Amino acid sequence: MSHTPDFDPARALALARDTLGIEADAIVAMSERLDERFAGAVQRVLQSPGRVVVMGMGKSGHVGRKIAATLASTGTPAMFVHPAEASHGDLGMITVGDVVLGISNSGESEELTVLLPLIKRMGVPLVALTGRSDSTLGRHADVVLDASVSKEACPHNLAPTASTTAQLALGDALAMALLDARGFRADDFARSHPGGALGRKLLTHVSDVMRSGTDVPRVAPEAELMVLMREISAKGLGMTAVTADDGRVLGIFTDGDLRRLIERAGDGGDLRTLTARDVMHASPHTVREGALAVEAAGLMEASRITSLLVVDDGGLLVGALNSNDLMRAKVI
Incomplete structure (x- = not known):
């Protein structure tokens, strides 16, 4: 050497x-x-x-x-x-x-x-x-x-x-x-790279990662506040949808909303008389089940939210997802 x-x-x-x-x-x-x-x-x-x-x-x-x-x-x-x-x-x-x-x-x-x-x-x-x-x-x-x-x-x-x-x-x-x-196009590239990060982003749809069925938190507009709290805790998404009898999304109520509601009420307010209709945010952000998961991630980021309700083409609630679901799918 x-x-x-x-x-x-x-x-x-x-x-x-x-x-x-x-x-x-x-x-x-x-x-x-x-x-x-x-x-x-x-x-x-x-x-x-x-x-x-x-x-x-x-x-x-x-x-x-x-x-x-x-x-x-x-x-x-x-x-x-x-x-x-x-x-x-x-x-x-x-x-x-x-x-x-x-x-x-x-x-x-x-x-x-x-x-x-x-x-x-x-x-x-x-x-x-x-x-x-x-x-x-x-x-x-x-x-x-x-x-x-x-x-x-x-x-x-x-x-x-x-x-x-x-x-x-x-x-x-x-x-x-x-x-x-x-x-x-970019989606053509993704189809030849299904195992890569771009493939996951461009081939993963909301329907692939969303919660569905009984895993989706939902209550009727007449539900009392305690019912909302139990639904949020049980489903673990930090929120619940408020839906009409036919499944249309009327609003959303989050654990953050609950904290703010309690702070405003102070010691003198009686929250037990409130219903979901009284406290919900009407016309919440939603995403279609056929949308790309990366679109849902972009909507969350732009709106500074961590959860989304998923609807079908008719506007009926079919699922829900949060940022943790997207992270597990390696979309974000």
Whole structure:
């Protein structure tokens, strides 16, 4: 193992800043070079009924895997095929209707270039993402995306750094252009990420997390105050709905309302004569059972409340939920 010199924190910080600056400059320069060829690549993919088959060796292969994953999660079916494995049978994964996205900074990766005549013979469009448009890969491609960089961030100008960053950024740009062209929405993204936080927020509905049936606190408008207090305590939601005989929501009464009522009454008031109709808040905030749970969370936050009554399309009470229900569902 080679001798490790004394660590210089200032030099490490300076090299880190140089690296970020070089890579940022490479992306800006690439952005300024973008032309109609990029739009042509987007159009090729949109016109193809199959998948985008991404191929690349070494560091370009690692970038290619990420690009394929980004495409697949944003509405463009895609997969990564290793060029070396393609020469030993995996080329059969490419079918008519697909588009091949070949990634190579030099454009001369032997494992990739040896496949190009076969890909062309299949009639599969080839999009090259390369640092050399005049390379073997560039000459065989139907569309060339220029990912060239003036220098690597590596102090020796050897390790792929700025070039792989440029490839990754250009792949993201391609994915975003395709996303927009396909009209891919946030809920589409959530459906391909059901296990993630966004999936939970955009796929969880109020009906999935609300209390229902006998778990929903409710009283009639003629109910005495003691009945309201018992219902609030029994159901554990810190409130109760006040409903008409047909289930329409007339009002709501919370434990906070109860505390304020007692404070106002003082020692001289007789609260036993009060009914639910006397103390309820009429026309309370409600949410539809088919609404997204994240909408309920937003309404709670905007209104500074912790509980909501849930109604159906006819305005009848069907459920209730509070912020704890939303937290358990990891919506908030």
